[in-house]
Amino acid sequence: MGYLAYYSGTSVVLSVLTLVGLYYLLTDQGYRVDFGWFLEETSPYMWAYIGCSMAIALSVIGAAWGILVTGTSILGGGVQAPRIKTKNLVSIIFCEAVAIYGIILAIVMSNIVQKYPSDASDKVIAANYASGYKLFGAGLTVGFSNLFSGLAVGVVGSGAALADAANPRLFVKILIVEIFASAIGLFGVIVGILQVSNAKMGEAAGAN
């Protein structure tokens, strides 16, 4: 049943897009499909704030999902082996760290956004547009890498809790796997910081 819905949904969407595209092509209205116009007309603030919200929202989704996956296993395993409770909080902390990366970047990004007058010079306007795109890109980078990092830490943490409940010597070894899973979120943050490092909005944007 799931496959039926999936295939029928995808084919409906694809056929609508194809038909609309063919309509424009064949009625000589191809010029109306204009990406340049779209990019010029949309405000850089939209891109900047979408990036900001993606950074924090996706990071928190990743962290929450990871905590749910590992938390339930810790609770279940802790019934018969109460000693695992405190040690396995480390997995929860790794998941939480992912959300913290997201919030750091979101705060940094929202501080960059400033208003610029509409009669500013072209150079200033161009710099503002560029910063809008940089913030959008950085937001997506951080958001998605933290999402998947949180998921990975969660699944590994669940296995770590259950293995620890069975045999205490296993926990430290599995923790190493979790550290690697957490590191990939960190990579996303580093790249995100690089991307916003020279993003400037406002009147002084085009100064250099």
Next chain:
Amino acid sequence: MESLTFNIDNGYLEGLVRGFKCGILKRDDYTNLVQCETLEDLKLHLQSTDYSNFLANEPSPLQVSTIDDKLKEKMVIEFQHMRNHAVEPLSTFLDYITYSYMIDNIILLITGTLHQRSISELITKCHPLGSFEQMEAIHVASTPAELYNAVLVDTPLAPYFIDCISEQDLDEMNIEIIRNTLYKAYIEDFYKFCEETGGATADVMCEALSFEADRRAFIITINSFGTELTKDDRAKLYPRCGRLHPDGLAALARADDYEQVRAVSEYYAEYKLLFEGSGTNPGEKTLEDKFFEYEVKLMVNGFMQQFHYGVFYAYVKLKEQECRNIIWIAECVAQQHRTKIDSYIPIF
């Protein structure tokens, strides 16, 4: 993607059942138990395991049947706890596990009623996991049709009875046929459910259930030699969800003696090994023991994957085997007949 969504509904219960699994007796525990001289010794050794004081309130002298009841009671309490906390589809899965005990209970009650035993005595012998509301009413029926209309139509086993209603009377031979027909319908239904669930559950459970189906086919064949069961009737009792379907089952239906059954098993690598090592000479394991050993191996492997329902089934089967082991050792100890005390099947 099962690993991302499984824990939402079932994470706590999986952690819990793995905790129970860690409490299953290990080889060292069995070595200790085997050295006991009396049942009181056995009780003392069990106190240091997960069982702790389960026999604390029993009056001495201790009986083996009391130990059996209390072992089962502990497993049932744990299972009921998990069943109460489960949501769909795990709750359906756990219900399927109880249906095999229900079938055994129904057959026990019918047989007992045929032999004019009192209903209250029979109820105490039923397995608690397989209890259902209408158990007390079984004695009113004398034909399967009456039994079905009065009692069984409200139980979850109703769809499995469709094949049995054509029997005319409840007598000794037909009881066993009813049991095996019910079990065949049940195991095929369970197999279909696990296949539809998919993922790691299907991996673990379909293998376990196809082994169970094949094992039933072999046992039915071997037990039917020398009885009045015709080959056609026998062929109708084989569950079709195993590896033996369709060629092996057809060959088994034609078999006349043990050697021909062994010849059928030669075509299947796993079963060939089981038949090879077994025999009825002293010092060799019986075929039943080899089947139990293979089942234990499959169940232990079920715990190697995470995020599937097979761990619950595996836990129930391993606890059953543990019960059988402890009772075997207890019987040997109680009767002071220690030659075969080591024929329990070690689990971990």
